[in-house]
Amino acid sequence: xxxxxxxxxxxxxxxxxxxxxxxxxxxxxxxxxxxxxxxxxxxxxxxxxxxxxxxxxxxxxxxxxxxxxxxxxxxxxxxxxxxxxxxxxxxxxxxxxxxxxxxxxxxxxxxxxxxxxxxxxxxxxxxxxxxxxxxxxxxxxxxxxxxxxxxxxxxxxxxxxxxxxxxxxxxxxxxxxxxxxxxxxxxxxxxxxxxxxxxxxxxxxxxxxxxxxxxxxxxxxxxxxxxxxxxxxxxxxxxxxxxxxxxxxxxxxxxxxxxxxxxxxxxxxxxxxxxxxxxxxxxxxxxxxxxxxxxxxxxxxxxxxxxxxxxxxxxxxxxxxxxxxxxxxxxxxxxxxxxxxxxxxxxxxxxxxxxxxxxxxxxxxxxxxxxxxxxxxxxxxxxxxxxxxxxxxxxxxxxxxxxxxxxx
Numbered sequence: 468x469x470x471x472x473x474x475x476x477x478x479x480x481x482x483x484x485x486x487x488x489x490x491x492x493x494x495x496x497x498x499x500x501x502x503x504x505x506x507x508x509x510x511x512x513x514x515x516x517x518x519x520x521x522x523x524x525x526x527x528x529x530x531x532x533x534x535x536x537x538x539x540x541x542x543x544x545x546x547x548x549x550x551x552x553x554x555x556x557x558x559x560x561x562x563x564x565x566x567x568x569x570x571x572x573x574x575x576x577x578x579x580x581x582x583x584x585x586x587x588x589x590x591x592x593x594x595x596x597x598x599x600x601x602x603x604x605x606x607x608x609x610x611x612x613x614x615x616x617x618x619x620x621x622x623x624x625x626x627x628x629x630x631x632x633x634x635x636x637x638x639x640x641x642x643x644x645x646x647x648x649x650x651x652x653x654x655x656x657x658x659x660x661x662x663x664x665x666x667x668x669x670x671x672x673x674x675x676x677x678x679x680x681x682x683x684x685x686x687x688x689x690x691x692x693x694x695x696x697x698x699x700x701x702x703x704x705x706x707x708x709x710x711x712x713x714x715x716x717x718x719x720x721x722x723x724x725x726x727x728x729x730x731x732x733x734x735x736x737x738x739x740x741x742x743x744x745x746x747x748x749x750x751x752x753x754x755x756x757x758x759x760x761x762x763x764x765x766x767x768x769x770x771x772x773x774x775x776x777x778x779x780x781x782x783x784x785x786x787x788x789x790x791x792x793x794x795x796x797x798x799x800x801x802x803x804x805x806x807x808x809x810x811x812x813x814x815x816x817x818x819x820x821x822x823x824x825x826x827x828x829x830x831x832x833x834x835x836x837x838x839x840x841x842x843x844x845x846x847x848x849x850x851x852x853x854x855x856x857x858x859x860x861x862x863x864x865x866x867x868x869x870x871x872x873x874x875x
Contacts, residue, residue: 476778477564477577478502478546479554479723482511483764484755485583486537486548487771488778493544495779500546501575503566505553509541510534511585513764515611518639521764531615533764557727562750579778582738582746582753583771584720586760591685591713598685601692603710607637610712614644622710626694627651628682629714630658631850633761635668637712642672649708650675652682652696657824659850685711715850717760724757734795734802735759741791741812742805742857744774749787752778759804759818762852766818773815788812792834792863797873799823803855810865814857817872821847825874832859834870839863 475498478485485502486509493500508514513521516530528536542548552568562580566573588606603622605613613619625641627634630653638648651658651668656678658665668674679699686693686705693707719737730747732739737760738746738753746753754774755767781787791809796802796819803819805812821828825847832840832855840859847853855872863870 471574471576473576474499474501475577475782476500476579476581477562477575478581478583479564480504480511480583480585480755480757481506481509481538481541481548481550482583482585482755483513483533483537483768484585484757484771484774485581486510486541487768488581488583488754488775489546489548489771490537490541490544491772491775492778493541493546495775497775497779497782498578501577502541502546502548503552503554503568503575504548504550507550509538509548509550511764512608515608515615516636517611517615517643518636530764537768554723557723562748578750579781580751581771581774581778582724582751582757583755583767583774584723584757585767586717586719586756588713589716589718594713594716596682596685596713598695599687601685601687601690603687603691603708604685605710605712607633607640607712607714610637611640614640620644622646622691622708624649624708625710625712626682626706626708627712627714629653629716630655630660630665630676630678631715632660632664633850634714635660635664637714638668638672638674641710641712646710648672648674649706650677652677652680652694652706654679654681655824655849657848659848682711717756719757719760721757724753727751729753730790732793732802732804732806735804735806737804739790739793739807740805741788741807741809742773742815743777743788743809743812744770744805745777745781745788745812747790750781752781759802762818773813789865792865792867793869795869795871797871799825800872800874803872808860808863808870814860816857817855819853819855819872820849820851821853822849824848828874830855831873831875832870833873834863835868839870 481504
């Protein structure tokens with residue numbers, strides 16, 4: 468065990484949210500700002516996303532380019548970024564963490580902690596897909612790392628499970644590796660991406676899309692030989708392939724938050740926060756996809772910068788806010804974030820997701836049966852972000868019951 472150390476702000480996770488928070492904090496003179504990252508290199512998921520779509524319209528970047536930009540900004544501002552270090556647990560009191568790195572176990576005490584541990588895709592076992600345990604089964608992250616970081620061969624024929632943006636990115640990675648896409652398979656009645664992207668995949672690359680279809684079994688010994696799928700009418704088919712990629716189905720990487728006793732929101736399964744990104748544990752903030760799985764890297768980076776602003780206020784003596792009024796959703800909506808409203812928190816827009824396609828839905832915001840707000844949105848698809856205006860925050864009764872958001 469190395470000697471206990473003290474820092475001013477400890478950031479856990481060197482993805483877009485953590486690096487953006489560290490850069491702003493260090494630039495603002497918050498003292499010794501340290502970032503812990505369990506991977507061998509900082510940058511988070513973007514560093515193995517070789518496609519474009521990162522950065523801004525005027526400064527477009529690939530994922531690795533974006534990861535380098537954020538890392539360099541944090542280090543240039545004066546933050547210390549330590550890789551290969553895993554935060555394990557909390558001390559009973561205060562913002563104090565135990566971790567293990569190249570030098571062995573260590574304890575780090577901070578005036579404030581920012582959790583930016585991100586999200587992960589659920590693998591095949593968590594999705595309860597039966598069958599054998601052959602080689603050739605990936606999540607999107609595993610696929611991208613295998614192809615773009617390690618240059619591994621992945622097979623020749625692949626089935627991609629899902630039809631969201633991340634699914635089409637996985638299909639691009641499969642093609643970059645020289646393999647053929649057998650089909651994209653989704654349980655939904657249509658693709659959960661823009662019509663242009665779905666049309667381009669179908670017409671330009673000849674990628675079949677099987678809708679209203681689920682993968683029911685993996686086949687093969689040693690190496691995957693095919694997947695059995697069931698269509699909505701009950702028919703089953705075997706798709707011959709040697710690779711399958713399970714995409715989407717993200718969950719927050721909340722293990723450290725759970726071990727710290729932070730209140731978790733039942734919808735997002737990440738720490739419960741208001742717009743100021745304070746958690747239920749004094750001195751601990753959270754930002755990025757640990758709060759909502761999963762939003763784009765740019766959204767996570769902006770939340771990291773916003774969390775840094777709240778940390779600066781806290782270090783300057785601002786009191787820790789009350790828990791606030793919970794904000795929940797009713798089906799077919801799945802989750803909403805931020806999921807608390809407090810008078811002291813800035814009225815930032817809420818992001819939310821639906822479980823089924825909705826044509827121009829109207830969102831109703833109520834508290835104790837009282838209508839606070841309603842607004843009509845454009846057509847909503849699963850795995851696509853919806854945004855709810857926060858102008859109703861001032862109408863919330865701080866002593867009242869939870870706020871409910873519904874489509875009727």
